[in-house]
Amino acid sequence: MPLRVQKGFRRIKFAFSKHSLWDHPEFVRYLQWLEQTQWWTKQQFEDYQTRQLVALIQHAYDNVPYYKRVFDQSRLKPGDIKSLPDLQKLPILTKDDVRKNLEDLVARNVDRSTLVYRTTSGSTGVPLGIYQDKETSYLRELAYVYRQRRWAGWKLGDPYLVLRGNAPPEEGSEGKPCLHSYNLQNNALFLSSYEMTEDNMFTYWKLIEEFKPKFVHGDSSSMEILSRFLKRNAIKNGTIRAIFLGSQTILPYQRKFIGEAFECPVYSRYGMTEKTTDAVDCEKHRGYHVGMEYGVFELLDQENNPIARTGTPGRVAGTGFDTFCMPLIRYATEDIAEFSPETCDCGRQSTLVTDFKGRLGELIFSKSGYIVPLSPVYASIHGGVMTRLREIKFIQEEPGKLMIRMILAPGSSQREVQEELLSDIYSKLDAREFNVTTDFVDEIPRGGRGKLGLLDQRLPVKLEHLETFGGNP
Ligand SMILES: [Zn+2]
Numbered sequence: 001m002p003l004r005v006q007k008g009f010r011r012i013k014f015a016f017s018k019h020s021l022w023d024h025p026e027f028v029r030y031l032q033w034l035e036q037t038q039w040w041t042k043q044q045f046e047d048y049q050t051r052q053l054v055a056l057i058q059h060a061y062d063n064v065p066y067y068k069r070v071f072d073q074s075r076l077k078p079g080d081i082k083s084l085p086d087l088q089k090l091p092i093l094t095k096d097d098v099r100k101n102l103e104d105l106v107a108r109n110v111d112r113s114t115l116v117y118r119t120t121s122g123s124t125g126v127p128l129g130i131y132q133d134k135e136t137s138y139l140r141e142l143a144y145v146y147r148q149r150r151w152a153g154w155k156l157g158d159p160y161l162v163l164r165g166n167a168p169p170e171e172g173s174e175g176k177p178c179l180h181s182y183n184l185q186n187n188a189l190f191l192s193s194y195e196m197t198e199d200n201m202f203t204y205w206k207l208i209e210e211f212k213p214k215f216v217h218g219d220s221s222s223m224e225i226l227s228r229f230l231k232r233n234a235i236k237n238g239t240i241r242a243i244f245l246g247s248q249t250i251l252p253y254q255r256k257f258i259g260e261a262f263e264c265p266v267y268s269r270y271g272m273t274e275k276t277t278d279a280v281d282c283e284k285h286r287g288y289h290v291g292m293e294y295g296v297f298e299l300l301d302q303e304n305n306p307i308a309r310t311g312t313p314g315r316v317a318g319t320g321f322d323t324f325c326m327p328l329i330r331y332a333t334e335d336i337a338e339f340s341p342e343t344c345d346c347g348r349q350s351t352l353v354t355d356f357k358g359r360l361g362e363l364i365f366s367k368s369g370y371i372v373p374l375s376p377v378y379a380s381i382h383g384g385v386m387t388r389l390r391e392i393k394f395i396q397e398e399p400g401k402l403m404i405r406m407i408l409a410p411g412s413s414q415r416e417v418q419e420e421l422l423s424d425i426y427s428k429l430d431a432r433e434f435n436v437t438t439d440f441v442d443e444i445p446r447g448g449r450g451k452l453g454l455l456d457q458r459l460p461v462k463l464e465h466l467e468t469f470g471g472n473p
Contacts, residue, residue: 020185021146021156024139031143037293038147042349045292050083052321053296057081059107060327066104067327087296092304092317092330095128106131110325120273130274131326137275140322144291145269148280152242152267154215161213161240162190163222164247180207189213193222194446198390198410201229209238216243220250220258221453225391227261232387232409237262246271249335249358249454253379270356276318276331279353287340290351295320297351298330299337310341313357334359336373362455366433367400374455380428385420388412393444394455402429405439414440 021027060067061078071077076089098105116134179200181190189211191204223245230237240262245255246269259266270279270288278291290297299307299314307314317332340352363371374394390407408414418438425436
């Protein structure tokens, strides 16, 4: 059925009803509450977090075998955790701990039929499974998402484009993969991140122009590919008012580049399937506001001690308040961030994080063993030579060696791209420490959930490597 007709039906069907999310009282109640709490003072946040933490700890001790054990082994009682700093008395929880103690982490006083088992792709490639409450946690998560969307003027029911690692669920015709699908109840157009070839991109843009989305929900690598296509072909964005990035590390240059290509604001969100941490940037784009209602956000150094000072990178750890069915307390990730020394001029007093600097797995090793984040290297090639590439991926198998696998954009010369690329890269990387090689291909396989991923780091990157983070020999 042509889109025009489908949209006509949608208009008739939904003319007198609100967006389906409004049918869920939990979503409505929670979103309204979040719209008030965003203006809380630091003291109000602290009081609220302390109350939530004390309740979560008591519940974990009473009902979760894993935590009963952890408390007993550490000779602690729930009453020992009375304030936010007391949380540090408990050990961190690693992904490996979750994998090994999955059943013992589920609360005994929870009806198992209300739970859903979810897996995350994880940066190491080993999937991690967790249990979550089927409905409430999902609806509350959406309330956080919509609080940020409303800062950009997004109203429920506004047409939007989704390009975030999904393969559209529908089967294509004549054995061809399907590039898109519609969810007209939510007024969304889904495009596949798996089929972004140059020919298909023209079809994609035609679909977008026909659908006229006001907003985009995308991942950074797919949106970057689409942005490069717009720039290369001098195509102007007509209807999209703001872009929301999530589900992947978002590098500062990507946000800037996507914003320039679409000539609209770009919002970012840092979150995870495990629901321990939420952080989003507001309409002032001065950093990420930590979701204080969501949980306790910590940064850890290499000894897993909390970092309180600003400007020092550490690993993100979170304690999610909405994880009662399977409490995740001080759940440590591989993601690196640092606290901002500024306060945001939007007036919100929640903790501000400057940026999420990528995962430990997005760091590269020099010949003599010091490490640098890949992002500035990638940013150095971004303005120029990148426009003549369609896709790019860095691969490291040995310290000091970096292979760059690329797909050329149509009409680009391999020799010219190679020369310019290497000259840009060596402006950031010491040639005595890094030997960079190139590999031009027709296709780069996608990783988990259709994510292209910037770096395939085959060397183990450990926490102690943070000591040499960004260091010089
Ligand atoms: Zn702000």
